[in-house]
Amino acid sequence: MGANLTQTVKAFAEAEEYAGPSLILAYSPCIEFKIAHQDGLGEMINCQKLAVSSGYWPLYRYNPAKEVPMSLDQKTLREELSEYLQTENRFNALRRSNPQVYKQTIDQMRINIRRRHQRYLAMEAPADGQSQGEPLSILFGSETGNTAELAARFAGMCKSRGYSVEVAELNDLSVEDLSTRKNVVVLIATCGEGQIPQNAATLFEELGRAEPGALTGMNYAVFALGDKAYRHFCSAGSDYDKKMSELGATPLMDMGIGDDKDEDKFETGFEQWLPSWLKEIDAPADPKENDPPAPLFHLEQTDPKDALSEIARPAASRRLEVGFNKRISPADYEYSIRHIKVMDPDNQLPYLLGDALAVHWRNDEPRVREFLTAYRLNGDEAFIATPLPDASAGVKAERLEGAFTVVSLFRDMLDVFGRPSKNFLKGLSKVAPEDSSDRKHLEYLVSDAGKQAFTDEIAGQSLTFADVLLKFPSARPDLNQLITMLPVMKPRLYTIASSTRLTPGAVELTVITNTWDNNSGVEKTGSCTDFFERLDTDKNSGSVTMDCSISPGSFQFGDTDVPMVMTGTGTGVAPFLAFAKEREWYVNKSGPEKAGEMWLFFGCRNRTKDYILGDEVEELASRNIITHLRPAFSRDGPKKVYIQDKIKEDADGVYNALVTKKGYLYLCGQAGDREKDVLDAVTTAFKLGGKLSQEEAQKEMDNLIEEGRYCPELY
Structure with missing residues (x-):
């Protein structure tokens, strides 16, 4: 009841008004669970808030007297489940005694919670202002976030054509749920050596146990993301494609392929696949085709004093102290090789042999402020972002919780110093005045005729989003449009170089810096490389911290006596x-x-x-x-x-x-x-x-x- 007092009042008011018996179920932490806080039950309200924001306790009202009975009061799961579970010693004891069973337990709990949340969202969808057009389910599997962002963007394209769009992780649906969908698009990346992403693996296993004909009547298409340098290129997409077809679903077309080795990465393949898919489903024209990128949020300016010092951390990440981060290659060697040790004394990030540490890096604040000044944005202004009803804000909605400053937005969340795609340039062209030289040149760069010019001027020069935004001054998206257009920072994965059994309480990495010369001979530095250099413990007198999470590895192991x-x-x-x-x-x-x-x-x-x-x-x-x-x-x-x-x-x-x-x-x-x-x-x-x-x-x-x-x- 302490998680949302407004919802509590509404629940009692509706219960009083209903002509019949009413039932109110309230959650409160139990003393038997031994709340793991120094202040004990004094932390009860915080525990309640975590229980709700992680989805452990769904906050909803169901009134059969209404046209749409379901009202889901917590529409976004903003906290990672393990954040809540760590408030109870019964889960902490399991984590310490058997990390593998703990991980398996919370993985299954997470899947069950997300599936329940997805069903509740569907139950209240008509009341949420969604389009009542032909239903379309966009289901994705993503490890680092690229596919999730593509799914959100693709959903926006489909909504503007009048489709009623559902966007969900593949694991959010059971086989029974999937069998009720008539039109499905699967967007999925391949991990490591042919592995299916974590958030798509459970459904795939369930499909393997499904009865023949379980998906009869469903039409589907698959777009797969991968890297041709790997032997099992796009195999996760192929596996899903084959399995759904075997279970009776009808493929609308051959699987689309996005290759990370293409100059515009997976965007090249997606831009080729999309028109064919639209033609196959006889989609109507997009009435907003030539409009500037639509905002995902309503932004309300607020007092900077009310703003949080930073954007919310990514789900499942933990902020840990860096024990050391030092260069171990000689100063005169062309590459900086670093040995990094991250301290985890409370075992907040249990990992298994072969797992990787996902490093959630941040942009350099002075560099961010330099860009904001050049772009004429005030970094100290603060805003509150409210997702628009029919917008597919995805992970951005999860991160933009509470008031934030402009500088924290670009420092902690938006990858403004990443490499722009042609899709970004296409969106930027629509912001420029119709007859401007900037618009004409941007349109040329994304055309077939401008392929070489894109290589020479953009990709070959290793220009960043910030560089391109400043290069075309008449194409000036406002802050809200920038939130739509710029991607979220993706974590960098580094295979762990330590054993939790031999050295518990610490995670070690070996990292080589990513530097290169662009076509003009100017040295460029990768964003995470720059982040590691700034966190050098020999150059920082105070405490140094890093946001991290665990990404499962792909290695297989034999018995202990096997070579x-x-x-x-x-x-x-x-x-x-x-x-x-x-x-x-x-x-x-x-x-x-x-x-x-x-x-x-x-x-x-x-x-x-x-x-x-x-x-x-x-x-x-x-x-x-x-x-x-x-x-x-x-x-x-x-x-x-x-x-x-x-x-x-x-x-x-x-x-x-x-x-x-x-x-x-x-x-x-x-x-x-x-x-x-x-x-x-x-x-x-x-x-x-x-x-x-x-x-x-x-x-x-x-x-x-x-x-x-x-x-x-x-x-």
Whole structure:
């Protein structure tokens, strides 16, 4: 009852007015659950607010006397479920005693809560001002947020054509829910080596158990996002496409594909797919086609004193102190390689071996203020954003809670220093005066005829959104339009280099900075790279913090006595350091004779410059934790030596570990030709070590892959 006093009053008023019996159910934290706050039950109201904003306790009124009985009073789930669960010691005890069961429990709770919330939203939809046109369900699977933003934008396109649009994560629906939808579009990214995103995996598993014909009568289309550098390019989309078709749904067209390697990334494929889909469904013309981007919010100016100091953190993230963040490569080396340790003494971010840390970076405030001044926006003005009734605000609505300042908006949420797409330029052109030179040139840049000009002027120069906004001064979106047009910052994922069993309470990373020269020879720096440099603990006298969350890894593991053959370059050593530390914990617990052998083939240029944490690696090898260490330094001698050379030198051992003992092969590093080089080298090792023919050696490699014992992580 303390979560929303207005709703409480409305509930009692409606109950009094109803001609018949009424029931009011109120939630209050129970003392038996042992509230995990220093002030105990004095924190009851805060617990109630968390219970509601996380969806644990749905806040609604149901009055059968109304034309639309359902009134959902908490329409947006603003808090991560685990934020609420940590207020009760019964959940904290489970998290400490069995992190894996805790994670599985809250994952399933999260899915159940979101599905319930989605059903309640649908029940009150007619009262929410939604279009009453033909229904269309846009369902998405997204790991870092690109697909979620695309789904929100795509929904806006469809709504302006008169469709009644539902936007939801794939996991928000059960098979039974999905079977009631008649027109569905699935937008889905592929993670790692062919994995389905977390927020789409549960529904896919349920589809695998569904009865034949479960989706008969449903029409659907799939647009898949991926990266051709990976072997399982867009496989999550293909898997969903195949499964829905097998269950009786009718595909309207071939699956669309968005490739991250295209110059305009997935936007290139989406712009090709969209017209075909619109034609296939005989969609009406968009009456707002030439209008400037529509706002998602109503903005109300407020007193800056009432504004929060920062935008709400992303769901599931935690703010943790940085124990250290230091450069470990020499100052004269062209790349800055960093070793970062994040402190988590209360185990707020339980993780498993092979998981990644998602770093929710922020823009540099002085740089933000410099842009705002040039753009003539007052960074200290404050606003309250209220989502418009029929707008698809998505994650932006979740983040813009309470009053915020303009500077915090661009520092904490909007990726104003990211790389603009052609879709952004297209929207920008519609803001410029109709006959202006800016409008004409922007329209040219996004046309087929202007493809080379886009490369030369925008992509090749590595211009940011901020650069483009200042480059075309007559195309000047207002603040509300900028919120619509600019993407939300996406977290950067870094595979964890530590073991929670050996060193609980801390998470370690190895990171290489992302710098490059544009076509004019000007050095550019990635946004997260800049963030890490600013958080250097050697340059900051006070406490340094970082917002983080956990992203599940894609590695598979055998039994503890099975060999592990690890191959990697550069910061690709990170997960293998974690594997070695996990093995050390197991050796200490059970003895070395019960732990499988561990090989590390690690490649870098120079022993003295980029042998990442080489002292630690050598020390692990000296204690036989890493039983076979084979570093390859490609620039130290007269002849370049690579990890594939070292693999072939150890052909007998590699064959014995992977074929005779059925070990696991791991590869971590940059995508590209390196994967082929390593697999070819291992196949050659099979041939030499097992005295096999080329065909027999290739068959052993095929078996390794088919049995799931080859585990790459490429980036």
